[in-house]
Amino acid sequence: MDPDIVAKAFVEHYYNTFDASRANLVTLYQETSMMTFEGQKHQGPASIVAKLTGLPFQQCKHAISTVDCQPSGPAGGMIVFVSGMLQLAGEEHHLRFSQLFHLIPTPQGSFFVQNDIFRLNYG
Amino acid sequence: MDPDAVAKAFVGHYYNLFDSNRANLAGLYQEGSMLTFEGEKIQGVQSIVGKLTSLPFQQCKHNISTVDCQPSGPAGGMLVFVSGSLQLPGEQHQLKFSQMFHLMPTPAGSYYVFNDIFRLNYA
Numbered sequence: 001m002d003p004d005i006v007a008k009a010f011v012e013h014y015y016n017t018f019d020a021s022r023a024n025l026v027t028l029y030q031e032t033s034m035m036t037f038e039g040q041k042h043q044g045p046a047s048i049v050a051k052l053t054g055l056p057f058q059q060c061k062h063a064i065s066t067v068d069c070q071p072s073g074p075a076g077g078m079i080v081f082v083s084g085m086l087q088l089a090g091e092e093h094h095l096r097f098s099q100l101f102h103l104i105p106t107p108q109g110s111f112f113v114q115n116d117i118f119r120l121n122y123g
Numbered sequence: 124m125d126p127d128a129v130a131k132a133f134v135g136h137y138y139n140l141f142d143s144n145r146a147n148l149a150g151l152y153q154e155g156s157m158l159t160f161e162g163e164k165i166q167g168v169q170s171i172v173g174k175l176t177s178l179p180f181q182q183c184k185h186n187i188s189t190v191d192c193q194p195s196g197p198a199g200g201m202l203v204f205v206s207g208s209l210q211l212p213g214e215q216h217q218l219k220f221s222q223m224f225h226l227m228p229t230p231a232g233s234y235y236v237f238n239d240i241f242r243l244n245y246a
Contacts, residue, residue, distance in 0.1 A: 034193045036193060036204075039189070039191065068159045068240045070157045070225075070240065072200075072237075073196075073200065077196065079223065079225060081159075081221075081223050083244065096244060098206065098221040100204050102195055102202060102225075114195070114196065115202050117193065117202070119189055119191065119204065119221070121219065121244045
């Protein structure tokens with residue numbers, strides 16, 4: 001399957017899950033997964049999802065502007081680089097963000113997030 | 124050596140080279156290297172350096188705001204996520220950008236850029 005299509009499908013699934021129910025993101029991470037959120041480092045699904053579900057807003061909506069992807073090496077991994085906006089309920093202005101995912105294939109033919117780095121882009 | 128220190132040293136070196144003489148970036152890429160520059164995909168040292176040296180400005184200065192890094196897997200690779208601003212001579216406003224590097228170790232104990240994705244962050 002075309003890597004760009006795979007990347008876009010993953011990104012959509014990730015942010016739909018994030019925006020609907022952040023706790024469900026747990027299936028996309030494994031024990032070795034690492035996340036750096038605004039400079040703060042977390043490892044493993046429990047810690048990562050605790051950070052995400054603990055963010056100080058109930059509802060949000062991600063609007064994606066760009067998705068770039070490249071294969072990361074012979075192990076079949078894929079790097080996905082996203083930029084977009086995050087709308088929080090009750091906030092007039094969107095927050096701009098960039099996010100990097102390194103996806104590793106699972107035996108079932110899907111992907112999990114091995115590396116995740118999130119940064120807000122301040123104006 | 125501390126991975127964060129390695130990442131910061133690499134980033135400092137990369138942008139110093141870029142800002143002083145872009146042609147010298149050739150030493151940091153190999154034939155399998157990939158660059159996606161504002162959505163345009165380029166592969167291999169010559170094509171990548173060809174693209175960077177032909178960008179429509181003679182001089183520039185990168186100012187780095189954030190550097191995040193994580194190990195990418197058992198092959199010893201390192202993901203580096205940078206945000207900053209790019210100053211072009213004669214331009215009043217700096218351009219904000221995000222860039223992702225996936226560094227792979229060389230036998231000589233250094234790193235080269237296997238994956239490189241660059242995006243401007245428009246307001």
